[in-house]
Amino acid sequence: MSNIIHLLQGKSLLAPLAGITNLPFRLIAREFGCDLCFTEMISANGLIRESAKTVEYLETCPEDQPLGVQLFGADPDIMAQAAAIVAGCHPDFIDINMGCPVRKVVKTGSGAMLMKAPILAGRIIAAVVKSVNVPVTVKIRSGWSRSSINAAAMACIAEDSGAAAIIVHGRTADQGFSGHADWGVIAQVKSAVKIPVIGNGDIWQPEDAFKMRTQTGCDAVMVGRGALGNPWIFLGINQLSSGFPSNCHPSLPERHAIIKKHWEMETHYCGRRIANRSFRKHLLWYTKGLAGSGRFREIVGKMTDSDAMLSELDRYFQSLAESQTKIMA
Template identity: 65%
Template sequence: MFKEINWLKDKALLAPLAGISNLPFRMIARSFGCSLAFTEMISANGLIRKSERTLDYLKTSAEDIPLGVQIFGAEPEVMAQAARIVEGCGAALIDINMGCPVRKVIKAGAGADLMRDPVRAADIIRAVKKAVSVEVTVKIRSGWSLNSINAIDFARIAEDCGAAAIIIHARTYDQGFSGKADWSVIAGVKKAVGIPVIGNGDICSPRDALKMREETSCDAVMVGRGTLGDPWIFKGIQQLFSGAGEEYLPTLSQRHEIINAHWKMETEFSGQKIADKSFRKHLLWYTKGLPGSSRFRQVASIMTDRQAMMDELDRFFQSVDQLATEILP
């Protein structure tokens, strides 16, 4: 599949999301038509040290395909070794993180720091590319700062070093996650390179995805925060991209079922104790914006007992359902 020139055309991808894009979340996203899902960024150093916690991020399943595994690091040889480990674990594609703004990562010369060091970045891409036979992509930002936007030069370097595609989060390092993503940078990169370009930043709805595709001519879109509590965004994007329909919204009972299915998967994956803690954030995202959700969210955020939390969720959905029937003619 990845050998075709346009393997990414009109696809919607799940972004690497630290603490979020684990196997259960990827499977939920895939169930709504996400075409390619990424693990969170994984430390190349941790991988080659065989740290158990790091190797946990590679947990996958036969249905979790195609899988993109993202690695980060600053040393070409370490990145190459890590890439070999990742390839052996079933990754269809390896992405190199050149956009992470976390201080510890930057201090180590990895993530977005590489945008200030194109020579080292090129060495890393070449080393990883040489080490594996799966495709290698690079996820970059627009540049280090608004005064030093270099995504176009960077994308050209990545292409020359053998990258199969460029993913661009259209913000600079010093913007972090605030301010607006400048999609014109994605359009510029698309014009400058021959490999597929995946646009990322501020897609909060299927309409945003369509708008990004129209404004930038990007081959595919990648969605991060827009999937939180809204994994069905992929179905809406697919429908809009194919011209087959409008935005998709699950009914209340479908939403309730999705939450329960996700929670169950999370429990099987992490064990009940960890799942109950980590799933709380998903409960808050899934219920955001629903009528009467603020009370539920307040209660859910302090509850520790699983059964009580599930009962509260059932009660909440009953009350929303009742409210909806009262409001509707």
């Protein structure tokens, strides 16, 4: 317990994001001070069948630590077997997804569907805890819907079943990712359990992390969409935690350099063909809100060749630098 508190207390975590938090993205987030990352959710069924794609999600490296591997599934035995496979990769945590609202997942009884099945949820957690020597965390929603908020009750079940910490996304499953996260529910969970609580939902600026901590008493914060195109958010959170004002807006050359570094890493890890497709979304996030980004995004959106996309990126940042020089002159 003291080890897990040490790993989590006051820390800022990157949320598991399917199709996004692969190894390159995690390494970039860590470069700016993210304390702990998670893989995206991995199917327990896929893992025990040794599906090649599923096993790829486990790819990591020594710099990618501490790391949590997230599993989803609805069968306690299969989840326990999958957890044992994952434990062989020596992650720092194994996390159980009880919050995913996507149809494909809930129709199998896993993800957020487990918010409606607390007894089964407890059995899954207990089976996973029993099968591994790694701390097991559980990521939940505030409830299935507004009329069935049960995060505090679920957190107590998780604690009684042996979970080492609980992650609370303060939205209901039927909200998906819309509306606002209810941080009041995170505070309720914090008063209901003794294990560490990680708050999640709507941290868009470093200041939000600070507010979440003070309003909920949570032990650590987890950032999801606020880190897309903005790994610097972790720098800002750390500056605030150390008592300094947050000053985490990168200069244009710095942003340009990180985009290129991230792209190179994506190409290295995923191969050029996949990276050409998968990196496009990061290009859009990294340039969102910059002058003339609409035009840049439109041009890049039509390109298929990575050399052409790279040249367009360089040209775009060159034009931004020139217009900045003109304004300053």
